[in-house]
Amino acid sequence: MTVTLTGATVVESLDPVSVAVGPLAVDQGRIVPEAPRSAGARDCSGCVVVPGNVCAHTHLYSALARGMPYRLEPPEDFLQILQRIWWRLDRALDLDGVRSSALVGGLDALLSGTTTVIDHHASPNAVDGSLDVIADALGGLGVRSVLCYETSDRDGASVTESGLAENRRFLTRLERDRRPLVRGLVGAHASFTLSDETLRACIEVAADFGVGLHVHAAEDAIDVHAVERLAANDGLDERTLLAHGVHLDEREAALVTAADAWLAHNARSNMNNSVGRAHIAGYDGRLPLGTDGIGSDMFEESRTAYFRLREDDGGAAASWPLARLADGARLAGAIFDEPLLGTLRAGAPADLVVLDYDAPTPLDAESVAGHWIFGLGSRFVRDVMVAGEWAVLDRKPVHGDVRQIAHDARLEAKLLWQRLDELGPHTFEPKGGPRWQTTAA
Numbered sequence: 548m549t550v551t552l553t554g555a556t557v558v559e560s561l562d563p564v565s566v567a568v569g570p571l572a573v574d575q576g577r578i579v580p581e582a583p584r585s586a587g588a589r590d591c592s593g594c595v596v597v598p599g600n601v602c603a604h605t606h607l608y609s610a611l612a613r614g615m616p617y618r619l620e621p622p623e624d625f626l627q628i629l630q631r632i633w634w635r636l637d638r639a640l641d642l643d644g645v646r647s648s649a650l651v652g653g654l655d656a657l658l659s660g661t662t663t664v665i666d667h668h669a670s671p672n673a674v675d676g677s678l679d680v681i682a683d684a685l686g687g688l689g690v691r692s693v694l695c696y697e698t699s700d701r702d703g704a705s706v707t708e709s710g711l712a713e714n715r716r717f718l719t720r721l722e723r724d725r726r727p728l729v730r731g732l733v734g735a736h737a738s739f740t741l742s743d744e745t746l747r748a749c750i751e752v753a754a755d756f757g758v759g760l761h762v763h764a765a766e767d768a769i770d771v772h773a774v775e776r777l778a779a780n781d782g783l784d785e786r787t788l789l790a791h792g793v794h795l796d797e798r799e800a801a802l803v804t805a806a807d808a809w810l811a812h813n814a815r816s817n818m819n820n821s822v823g824r825a826h827i828a829g830y831d832g833r834l835p836l837g838t839d840g841i842g843s844d845m846f847e848e849s850r851t852a853y854f855r856l857r858e859d860d861g862g863a864a865a866s867w868p869l870a871r872l873a874d875g876a877r878l879a880g881a882i883f884d885e886p887l888l889g890t891l892r893a894g895a896p897a898d899l900v901v902l903d904y905d906a907p908t909p910l911d912a913e914s915v916a917g918h919w920i921f922g923l924g925s926r927f928v929r930d931v932m933v934a935g936e937w938a939v940l941d942r943k944p945v946h947g948d949v950r951q952i953a954h955d956a957r958l959e960a961k962l963l964w965q966r967l968d969e970l971g972p973h974t975f976e977p978k979g980g981p982r983w984q985t986t987a988a
């Protein structure tokens with residue numbers, strides 16, 4: 548597509564903040580200094596154009612969990628939350644449920660101004676082909692995505708094998724059929740549900756394909772030695788994407804920074820699961836934000852993460868949420884080999900969001916952070932472009948029918964919830980000794 552966006556204030560970069568006024572031209576998927584004369588124009592008067600947001604850690608498979616009935620004893624700790632909620636939900640998923648979840652989650656991402664989602668998928672009874680189903684659903688909507696299957700020993704040896712095989716199969720397929728909007732990582736659940744053998748196998752697959760490992764690390768105190776174990780098995784490097792890091796001790800934090808690994812911070816999820824407060828100082832530049840499945844609205848996530856930070860640290864700069872979102876774009880840029888991703892400078896992939904936000908106070912490089920925290924939000928998302936193609940126009944998805952997707956999802960959710968009701972709590976738990984010495988259910 549060749550188009551010029553006219554009349555907008557353009558936030559060219561979030562870190563450092565750079566704002567320009569004037570037309571923004573897009574040609575052949577990229578921002579260009581000037582569009583060819585034949586280019587069409589889209590009037591963006593009174594709007595602010597920002598780089599598309601990146602959600603650095605999510606679980607689209609949880610999209611149909613919204614409002615689901617819960618009839619077991621209330622969970623009292625993090626392990627029980629997994630055993631009684633998420634490890635039941637994932638086992639109840641079939642491929643239709645996976646597709647529906649991806650469509651609902653993908654649509655939610657686009658409509659809230661998120662152009663890239665980095666997903667961590669689990670469906671132990673529908674593993675084979677699940678990543679294709681997600682890739683097709685997201686690709687159909689026009690979302691950029693980074694996918695993996697979360698390998699775990701919690702459901703027994705055959706599911707472990709299937710998980711590894713799904714990561715391998717999907718990465719092989721991506722090598723063969725290059726899809727511009729999809730990349731893969733190798734997924735691993737968390738240290739405490741992985742045997743040494745399985746953890747090493749995940750690390751080997753990642754090394755074979757030259758991609759990173761995407762793994763939960765120290766989300767709760769139950770996941771001890773997670774980073775230490777990764778490092779000891781050569782599984783921690785600049786491609787590794789760790790999620791949470793709430794309970795990292797100083798030694799492990801030093802390992803993360805020395806390896807230049809990415810640490811996805813999921814403030815709202817940490818609050819919701821009462822797992823504690825991540826000590827996030829020292830990771831700047833490698834500290835993207837994730838939602839851990841609580842939608843994909845990065846305006847909301849970044850704002851909440853900032854307020855939570857400010858509760859303890861009144862000196863935290865207003866630029867903090869913007870810098871963390873820029874970290875997310877850097878992560879996605881590294882995975883897609885697009886160093887300019889997340890900027891709106893000439894040569895960058897045209898992933899952008901048009902916000903219908905007629906700023907009531909001056910908006911410039913100095914004030915944009917204040918607008919982000921106290922004014923801007925996903926409710927202003929009017930248009931979304933991914934890789935130079937419109938994915939949302941005038942608040943409606945270009946490639947999906949919102950009502951149809953919601954209608955189908957409600958039917959799928961009913962079936963999913965029925966299957967879920969038949970499942971008791973998951974019986975997996977870490978056994979004594981070193982926490983990673985586990986037995987499967």
Ligand SMILES: [Zn+2]
Nearest residue numbers: 667763790839
């Ligand atoms: Zn997660």
